[in-house]
Every structure is written in C-alpha cells, then in structure tokens.
Amino acid sequence: MWRLFHFPLCPFSRKVRLLLSEKGVPYELQRVEPWSAGDEFYALNPAGRTPVLHDAEKNRTLCDSRAICEYFEETVEQAPMINGTAVNRAEIRRLTALFDENFYGDVTAPLMHERMKKRLFLREPPNSGILREAMKNAHAHLDYIDWLIDTRAWLAGPTKSMADLAAAAQISVADYLGGIDWAGHEQSRDWYFTFKCRPSFRPLLAEKMEGIHPPAHYAQLDVD
Amino acid sequence: MWRLFHFPLCPFSRKVRLLLSEKGVPYELQRVEPWSAGDEFYALNPAGRTPVLHDAEKNRTLCDSRAICEYFEETVEQAPMINGTAVNRAEIRRLTALFDENFYGDVTAPLMHERMKKRLFLREPPNSGILREAMKNAHAHLDYIDWLIDTRAWLAGPTKSMADLAAAAQISVADYLGGIDWAGHEQSRDWYFTFKCRPSFRPLLAEKMEGIHPPAHYAQLDVD
C-alpha cells in the first residue's frame, strides 16, 4: 500500500490526498516534519520536502505533488482531473502552478511561517505586517477565483480538475490559519463550500495541527 | 507563430527554448522584464511571470514553463522528453521540479538577485554572504548530478528528458552569473558540455544581458 509522508498543514500533501481520495486509491499516512526530518526522509526525497508517496513492497517512491498527481492521472482512470484537449490541459496546469506557486508564496507560506513555524518551533511572535500583507494577497487571489467562477463552472473549465484541487488545498490551509476573509467573495465561497462537502475533503477538515486552532467557521458545513 | 515573452537570463524561458528547438517548433522572441511589466503582460499571464508563449493569430496563450513543456510534449511527436512508463515519467517530473524549484531557489534565484537585479535595477552592491551560500549550494546540487550521471546515461534514465533540459537551463544561468565552479564535478561538467554543443544550446550561449558579463569559460565549447 502507498504511504504518504505529510504533515496536516502541508497544502501539497492535501492536494495529493484530495486526488487519491477522488480516484479511490487507498493509502496510509505517515507524519513527518520536513524541516527537522532525518537522513531516512532525505533518502526518499533528496529535495527534503513533503509530500512523498512510498510503496515499500514495490520499492517505489514518488516525489513532488505535481509529479505524483500526473502519475495517478496516467495510471487510474477514475475521476480524471487533467482532461480535455491539449489547450484545456495546459490551462489546468497553468492554474495548478498559479495556486501551487503564487498563492502558496503570497499567502500560504507566510501564514505557515508566522502562525505555525514561529509558534511551534521558533517560539517567536508573529510579524503582524507580514500577516496583513498575506491577507491582502489572499483577497487579490480570491478576486481572481471569483472572476474565474463567473466565467466557468469550475476553475479551469466545464469540469472539475487539478486546478480546483490545488486551489482548495491552499485555501484550506490558509483558512485554518485564519488568513481567509470571505467577505465580498461569494463566488469563491460557494465554490469552496461545494468542495468542503465532498467526502474527499472531510478527513482534511477533521485533522488538527497540535497547538494551533482553526477559526470556528473552518470545518463548518453550512454557508452562514 | 508562437511568440515567447522572456528575458535572456530567465532559466524557465531557457528551458522552454531548449524544448522548442529540440522539437523543431518555430517561435520568435519578445523581451520583457516581469518585475517592471505593464498591464498588457499581466493580461497574458496573471501570475506576472516569464515565460509566456502567445500565438496572436490563434488567440492562444500558454503560461508556466512546465505547463508549456507538457503541451508540446502532447502535441509534437519529435524529440519526446517525458517518455517511458508512468514510473519513468514520474522520475522525469520529480527531477524537473527539483531543478525548477530547489536548484532555482538555492542557487539561480539568489545569484540573479545579487548579480543581476541589484546591478541593473536596485543599484546596490551584492551581498557576499548570500553569494557564498549560493555557490556552496551549487556544489551540493552538482554532487547530486555527478551521482545521477554515475548511475544513468542521462539525469532521469537511459534517454535525454525534460530533467536534463531543466537542469541545463538552471546551470547555464548560474554559470553566466559566475556561480558554477566545475572543480571536482567531472561527471556534471562532461554531461553539461555535451549539452552545450547541441544546436539548441548555441543561441542561449550567444545571448547577453546588457551590463552583465559572463566568465570566459561560459560560452566555450572545449572542455579545458
């Protein structure tokens, strides 16, 4: 069986979990903290990052969330997430990169640093200027998602795709860390809410990072 | 015809140029500096990053170097670069991500910041501590490439792949900026040298970023 090396607030691991669950691929979880991981973890992934997916019996290791998702897209037919023409697929991959890189860099990563790493490991107070900037960036990204949802059924087109999984994974971590203010983002909120209600999303919402408490609305399954 | 928005020292644009050239796809270049680009560029790519590939006649825009490369891999048969079984392809994509993200973050990006952006735009002196750290990181990455080349014909396996293009693109920019010391890395140097001699690489080596001069060995096509 596949074993996923992850930690609860790693957005890239969340994206992989959403995909595996939508595709019906069974896996077990193994907790790891990449910033204090030992040689054993580096032997699995020389990049030293989560997620890593490992199958000990088959001696098979997959690293990098996009490489992992492409692998399951190629090997499991159920719930296709990189679908359509080459142009459609390029649009799905463009948006996946936008959420994995820009949303992560602008919003999720600073929130994780200020509200998770500083609390749990560095034992420093968060920098409120950086937090304010991250939340401002979140609004700009939600504006873009609002606009996408105004023009399409799902973020990359008529069907649900990797772009939706990537965005929802980032937003869920940012929301856990108190970085998302839905006011003025009805389209994004409704899109995210539909997502939250899916069985694939439930285990993520139930999980906690010790010592860090999400806001009350984080796991709620009613809009108001 | 495709038009590539790029600047000469963007490693991701270089990777796309290598791929287009290997695949025989014609394109023209348009210079853009993402950090001072206007609304027109943001309209093409909301991420505000190079590379962007645009075909005005077909009204088609591709963004993000990995999405762009997957697109041409799917649409042009010549010179396959993401080839083999699903496991082989996952390995190619893992290494591509390693060079695009870790090599870039550890080596290329700090060199670009200290030796390109500071010189051309910020008009500040480079920070020698950061440069030293980037060059130390380069040695660690070259050690890993040495090890890959000891065990495989090309970085990801028996045939040349996107992983080689991604690594060569990053290294070429780091080398231009004086960040690569080949001493003790014979395997990497020989692998890179074979690459440098390919027709697809020549235009990159000939190109200059005004005001920044590469070291003498940068464009040389003999090993010693």
Ligand SMILES: N[C@@H](CCC(=O)N[C@@H](CS)C(=O)NCC(=O)O)C(=O)O
């Ligand atoms: N491109 C990678 C990014 C993974 C990533 O950045 N993971 C973070 C945790 S959310 C990590 O392991 N950081 C530790 C480090 O970079 O040393 C992917 O998509 O899997």
Ligand SMILES: N[C@@H](CCC(=O)N[C@@H](CS)C(=O)NCC(=O)O)C(=O)O
């Ligand atoms: N994941 C993107 C990364 C592109 C990227 O980071 N490009 C840099 C230039 S080398 C850029 O445009 N930076 C400007 C910015 O991020 O604002 C890709 O592969 O295309």
